[in-house]
Amino acid sequence: MPHSKISGKAYHDLSKHSYLSVQVNPNYVDAATQPTSFKVYPRFYRRLQLNRNNPIHAFLWLTSAITLEKIYKDSPYKLRVNPSAGALYPTEVYVQMRGVEGIIDGIYHIEVENNCLTLIYELIDDGLENYVIPNKCINGFIFLVSCVYHRSSWKYQDRSFRYCLLDSGHHLGAIAASAYLHENNIQLRFDFDKLTLNADLGFENKEFITSCVISGEVQEKPVRRLRLPIPFVCGTDYFQVNQCVEDAYQTTSLQPSHQQKLEHPEFNFDRERFLENVWNRRSIRRFQKQSISENIYWQILQAVRQPIPTENFEEIEIYSVVHDIEGISPGLYKNTHLIKAGNFREKTGYLCINQAIARDCAVTLFFVSDYLSYQTAMQLAGFVGQRVYLFSNYWGIDCSAIGAFYDDETQAFLETNKDVLYAMAIGK
Template identity: 35%
Template sequence: MQQFQQKTDITIKNSFLQTQFIDWRTQPKSFKTYPKFFRRYHLDEFEELKFIKDFGKITDKKVYGNEEVVLRVTPSAGGLYPCEIYIQIRGIKNLLSGVYHYEPLNDSLTLIHELSNDGLEYYFETDSKKFIFLISNVYFRTSWKYENRAIRYLLLDTGHQLGAICSALKKEAIPFDFSFNFNKKRLNEAFGFEEQEFFQGAILVDNGKDTKYQNLRERLVTVSSTDYFIKNPFLEEFSKLLENLIFDEIKPLHLLDDMDKKCIQRSIDKRRSIRAFEKKPITKEEFDFLTKDIFERSKSLGIEVFFINNNVKNLELGVYKNVNLISKGDFKGLSTRLAFNQKLGESSCFTLIFTSKKESNLFQDYIISGFLAHIINLRATSLDIGCSGIGAFFDDECQRNLKTTNNILYLQAVGR
């Protein structure tokens, strides 16, 4: 795993060697759509399923010249949205038990496989579930722009998507479990992905039944996730490693328990990645709310979180490791420099830096970092405070200035 980190580092030296030109006219499509003859169900027809919209729906549209860009409830590196969501559903009145693909463009579920005595539970080696939410990555959507470094953004985007699903389930008081150690290889084959798409993680919701099921009785129809596709051997090697990688068991992280249903819904609907801050301060009380349980929970999961305090009242300026001040002073300039010279770094009230030790499960650490960042994003939105994830940063400069050999995973700027 460490080779994937080293080969995708951004350093001051290699940043001058990057000459890639982006022709936005060639961007692959960011929505997977099954043919028209597949049966579809609009989510508004099922009160029990409306919550599904809250982890994938379109919340805004912007126009740049002749191009319309749609924004969703989850952030995504470069706005490329590589995650697709598949849902197995059992026991909903007037809905066939089956495997569905969620289509954000029209908030509908497309039936891609009707269940009989088979089911996705077979690949998880578990008994009957009411819902199985599966997250896949369409890697070319991201590698088109970011080339090999796309592996980092795929993992982070998956973490954000998991955070979005968990927040929607939390809002409805639906208990769930994470799952990463299912048979990804066989499931990728069963879904007909043809190595253009691959599963990353899943969330399971129990239905209280101990029924066992067989593997899917037929291979699903292969449908391209993009309008064109360019193979990337480095990304394919990454996906093959994921198929066999054993993840640590992760228990549900109860990080939104102090927010009620209306507050979570408001945050889901209003969440937006900010592009600039007004450099207004936040209070220490607001900082504590935004980061509630984050330092403690991240540490228990093998993540070490640093942060640079630029503008939090009643909190000493400087660099912190977890909650401990390690370097006192004004580091606004450093915040910008580390963040690939992006001004968001210095204008933020604080900038979080997610890191992990080199001997840990690197891929899992990226996903967890994206998940934790999503929770902070929702908390910030509830206070009308802005957030922006920063995936482009100088790995070597972060390590040197933080005096750590940890892998640098993600930066998140938070402020007004």
């Protein structure tokens, strides 16, 4: 199929893994060629250093903060509140602030590496509202999540569009976690004019908007489009085109989502403990085949299934392959319904491309969807994945995300005709 015809379903099929495809293309990369993972605007842009003692600054900072620095094979790695496939971090966050005390009305880039806001555009009577929520004016915050896709396609090639969308969903989850801790309501938006906004933000073909988060007071007032062009700054030190990714993004940006009534989740976590949990979240690379309690498992799933605050929606169904949960027989489940009993440790390890974490954990989760909008479905899978991370860790359970699996064989094992979008492993 020509790339220009790639729909969400067609792209998902084109980017599938199989036992043969992984053997033919094991996807080795030269680590020395990895593109930079931090976007920094030129030094002459105005910057505001984030002060964590300021509640507004703390809210913004925690959406994207670096939480750990370590050395791996003589190279520094800076891990963040949002997990990312391969720790490649293709996502960037921009935030428009209007009517926020002590901050100039404008569009800012959150400069993660230097813990500051970079003012890239000053507002007058224009703004992002015209693109994402027409005929409204937001006094507060409009977050834009974008992907510098070459950071991911450098390693994952055509399949990288999946990871860009999943990573965007995780970043949305990080924004939602910070909003919860700072008692701010949010609304996620996926259906808006992304292509025009990309052009007006000057992103060329090297970066693209995936989603939006609104937090603030909505007023009935039209706001015009950005009156001036924004100079382009590349988010990597070099760039290589992946036409499959670019065409898939263009086509899937035009696919509308299912719609639902906006509902907000109602969590009751201890905020101090939850903050510590957000700060210490890590992807676990090894499990010890230990059991977890049935009570904690159900608490995790019930919290994960709380409403997602968006009107643009695709249902994410969760299949659980239970290996070792006290009081629950091993087997494949959909919600509480047992589909088939048995010890499937070796099977799930094989399906997840022989990753031991899928074999040795207490339960392996698979997310599936029958979607209209591929972009929305994949980002919501990442958003739900971020919830699994945070809520598992809150109750002392470890977690790791899995984006690589044999697609068709996994679908057959789950006995579903819906696309498999993501997998998660939780345990001790």
